[in-house]
Amino acid sequence: MEDPVLEIRGLGKHFGGHTALADVDFTLRRGEIHALLGENGAGKSTLIKILAGAIQRDTGDILVAGEEVARRASPADVARLGLAFVHQDLGLVDQLSVAENLALEVGYERHHGLISFRETERRAARLLADVGTAVSTQALVGDLSQDEKVMVAVTRAVSRGARIIVLDEVSASLPAPEFDRLADSLRVAQERGVGYVYVTHRLEEVFELADRVTVLRDGRRVATAPVAETSHDEVVEWILGGALAPPGAVDKTSAHGQRPVRLQVRDLLSAGLAGPISFEVAAGEILGICGLIGSGTREVARLLGGAAKPDRGTARLDGKPLPLGEPHRLVGMGVSYVPGSRLEGAVPEMAIRENFFLSRRQGPDTDDPFVRVPWRERVSATRLAEKYDVRPRGAVERPLAALSGGNQQKVIFGRALRAKPRLLVLDDPTAGVDVGSRLELHGFLRETLDSGTSIVLASTDFAEVASQADRVLVMRHGRVEAELPRDQLTPDGLARASYGTPDQNASKEDQT
Amino acid sequence: MSPTSTESQAPANSEDADQVRGGLGHVVRSVMYKYALVAVLLAVIGLFSTVNPDVFPTFANAQTIASTQSTIALLALAAMLPLIVGHIDISIGFQFGLAQGLCAYLIVNMGTSAILAVGAVLAVGLLVGLLNGVLVAKVKLDSFIVTLAVGILVLGATQWLTGDVTISGQMPAWFLSLGRANVAGIPLPFIYVVLACAALWLTLEYTAWGRSCYATGGNPRAALLAGVRTERVTIQAFLLAGLLSAISGCLSVMILGASSPTIGLGALLPAFAGAFLGATSIRPGRYNAIGTLIAVYLVAVGITGLQQLGAASYVQQLFNGGALLIAVALARFAATRRSGT
Ligand SMILES: Nc1ncnc2c1ncn2[C@@H]1O[C@H](COP(=O)(O)OP(=O)(O)OP(=O)(O)O)[C@@H](O)[C@H]1O
Ligand SMILES: [Mg+2]
Numbered sequence: 001m002e003d004p005v006l007e008i009r010g011l012g013k014h015f016g017g018h019t020a021l022a023d024v025d026f027t028l029r030r031g032e033i034h035a036l037l038g039e040n041g042a043g044k045s046t047l048i049k050i051l052a053g054a055i056q057r058d059t060g061d062i063l064v065a066g067e068e069v070a071r072r073a074s075p076a077d078v079a080r081l082g083l084a085f086v087h088q089d090l091g092l093v094d095q096l097s098v099a100e101n102l103a104l105e106v107g108y109e110r111h112h113g114l115i116s117f118r119e120t121e122r123r124a125a126r127l128l129a130d131v132g133t134a135v136s137t138q139a140l141v142g143d144l145s146q147d148e149k150v151m152v153a154v155t156r157a158v159s160r161g162a163r164i165i166v167l168d169e170v171s172a173s174l175p176a177p178e179f180d181r182l183a184d185s186l187r188v189a190q191e192r193g194v195g196y197v198y199v200t201h202r203l204e205e206v207f208e209l210a211d212r213v214t215v216l217r218d219g220r221r222v223a224t225a226p227v228a229e230t231s232h233d234e235v236v237e238w239i240l241g242g243a244l245a246p247p248g249a250v251d252k253t254s255a256h257g258q259r260p261v262r263l264q265v266r267d268l269l270s271a272g273l274a275g276p277i278s279f280e281v282a283a284g285e286i287l288g289i290c291g292l293i294g295s296g297t298r299e300v301a302r303l304l305g306g307a308a309k310p311d312r313g314t315a316r317l318d319g320k321p322l323p324l325g326e327p328h329r330l331v332g333m334g335v336s337y338v339p340g341s342r343l344e345g346a347v348p349e350m351a352i353r354e355n356f357f358l359s360r361r362q363g364p365d366t367d368d369p370f371v372r373v374p375w376r377e378r379v380s381a382t383r384l385a386e387k388y389d390v391r392p393r394g395a396v397e398r399p400l401a402a403l404s405g406g407n408q409q410k411v412i413f414g415r416a417l418r419a420k421p422r423l424l425v426l427d428d429p430t431a432g433v434d435v436g437s438r439l440e441l442h443g444f445l446r447e448t449l450d451s452g453t454s455i456v457l458a459s460t461d462f463a464e465v466a467s468q469a470d471r472v473l474v475m476r477h478g479r480v481e482a483e484l485p486r487d488q489l490t491p492d493g494l495a496r497a498s499y500g501t502p503d504q505n506a507s508k509e510d511q512t
Numbered sequence: 513m514s515p516t517s518t519e520s521q522a523p524a525n526s527e528d529a530d531q532v533r534g535g536l537g538h539v540v541r542s543v544m545y546k547y548a549l550v551a552v553l554l555a556v557i558g559l560f561s562t563v564n565p566d567v568f569p570t571f572a573n574a575q576t577i578a579s580t581q582s583t584i585a586l587l588a589l590a591a592m593l594p595l596i597v598g599h600i601d602i603s604i605g606f607q608f609g610l611a612q613g614l615c616a617y618l619i620v621n622m623g624t625s626a627i628l629a630v631g632a633v634l635a636v637g638l639l640v641g642l643l644n645g646v647l648v649a650k651v652k653l654d655s656f657i658v659t660l661a662v663g664i665l666v667l668g669a670t671q672w673l674t675g676d677v678t679i680s681g682q683m684p685a686w687f688l689s690l691g692r693a694n695v696a697g698i699p700l701p702f703i704y705v706v707l708a709c710a711a712l713w714l715t716l717e718y719t720a721w722g723r724s725c726y727a728t729g730g731n732p733r734a735a736l737l738a739g740v741r742t743e744r745v746t747i748q749a750f751l752l753a754g755l756l757s758a759i760s761g762c763l764s765v766m767i768l769g770a771s772s773p774t775i776g777l778g779a780l781l782p783a784f785a786g787a788f789l790g791a792t793s794i795r796p797g798r799y800n801a802i803g804t805l806i807a808v809y810l811v812a813v814g815i816t817g818l819q820q821l822g823a824a825s826y827v828q829q830l831f832n833g834g835a836l837l838i839a840v841a842l843a844r845f846a847a848t849r850r851s852g853t
Pocket of ligand 1: 015016019038041042043044046047391392401402
């Protein structure tokens, strides 16, 4: 555990006039899992992109196993040194199968000099099994859910036999049980001497998995400590530069049944679901939907949000049938949707301002839906950016792509909420958002409830569902298997129910 | 803003201060990128004015360039619209040829009144645009292939109609004067172009429709989920491209007093060069109307200046291609500088 395999000294990086990193030191020891933490925009991804050779540092030295890495090192040079990266955007090729994506990294199996697809697939299956990933080797990566893609990308990084693996928010949309599996497989590789740099916003994971933590704030290192010698609260203080405000006692007084039913879903069925699904949501209620990867929670959100068309079934909002599968009409009827994948949520090359006001029904002021006056928009956009704490401040004319991942998510979230929707469909709405901002966003959810909005919250973050939802549907294998009332909502309880452990009296027929 | 700490205010403020400090250089540079094309245009005009003071910097020369390039400029605006929504329409050159041939054919060979003829040409333009748009947006075919096929079909129709020869003959004087008259010394065709450019600039930049177009081109999936009617916007872009090509064809007949079987193809490449080149300026990285207009006239001024110095006619293609390559390479360089690599 002594010798550092990776050493970073005095790292600095500017974007235009903006300091993304300043004088950052970081070391990774052999076989260590080192968590890299910090607020949205703290500079974590920037540090990682510099390591990967994707962008160049301004100052500082990087040593891998004592060997200096050149400032102009290319991604290929870095890979040769034994570093592997799994970025927020994964870097998989959607048009290729899982096996081929793995083969891109480790090469195809050959038989008499020709590519043997059978062997390549067999090996891919072995690699996936090593990491505990249950996806078909023949599936196109483009058809996988974000969660499954993460597992494939992790598998690929591990399979290269790299000595240092950098994971940038790979767990952002992993439910707790899947995270446990991922953690197990990371430990397997750790025993072989692989070191990990692990970026996450879920602090529980740090205490479960990591050996040490380093915290960045505004591009500077504020602390490095062994996990065993610190506490959750101390880490939060490092991250935020202050204590976390107690999550203003969530007021879940809006009892279901007292308020009128707003959303009625009847026998909804699509390819991603095993059986028809029906439920109701009252005005001012948050209905949580949770389950493991592939359990159908994301599919329900996609159907209600307009991203997919159901084969059968209806949904009514205040008695009127919802035109599922036609997003513009859904938006027109007061449905807002935060997609589970950030790639479906915003236009990266367009300005932050323009992303706040994308479609006709989402103008800066509702009185004139057609004319857009940039300077008037700028005022509204700046106000919104401030409200949702999008940083850096006052830069709404920058392209969205210049924001850190979590800040992009805040823009998408803000746009959905400011439309004052009657139905808000959320799919992992706070993925990649830091601990402090997440509480704020939850506060905004409560605010919209007061105006009678109904919220469907599908999330892989069981803690989020447990703390926010009034009622939760637990899904397994494409079916709703349980409905938990408010007083039974704990993250552990949701995880157990999602797994269908015996004490949760799992039904027999889902053992497929 | 952050309810969590008072300390987190401080870094946020110093962040702003950073921006102001590093900001000035940043602003200067971004203004430079924005107006680079205008600066080059002025430089080129200055250069030819000094080298060739008797011929180049004359009012008559300016009038000629302004008026002869007007059809290309309209066509470049037509090329720009489908590009904005993320597609390409290479049929516009052929559509231009059809509009030209049909307009002259109706007036000269059929004796149709000029107003009716223009109306018919515009209707045909919209129809072809609709066909392109529906095939691309609804049937989800690749726009390059669709518009290539439709373009060839249109070319065939043109040849069938015109017999592949020049059509010239009696045309109403008022019709011709629409293409040849000047108002206060400014050629009418140039005025149409400026009007079309202004209208497009305003709708694209200052209306929800324009936002929808750019969003559809930038990320169709995100645009759709945010409530943009991406299919409809796409069809509208192709419709407008068809309409503009048709107008350009009619204008060409007004200017020339005839149709020519070869002119359509020759117009295609400069039009696209203008649209691509224009995307490097005014709103860098984004197809835009004013940039397109400036680009078309930049190329035209350069070519005219060279030819007046005695350059051979192939200089036109060399200059066109060269300017486009240099401009996109510079834009690429600027973009990587901006993103800090
Ligand atoms: N290409 C870019 N151009 C300009 N600024 C950038 C660019 N990329 C990042 N930044 C800025 O650098 C800072 C650090 O961003 P970075 O992506 O490293 O944050 P992060 O710690 O990964 O945050 P998150 O948790 O939200 O992913 C941010 O303020 C961001 O706006
Ligand atoms: Mg990041």
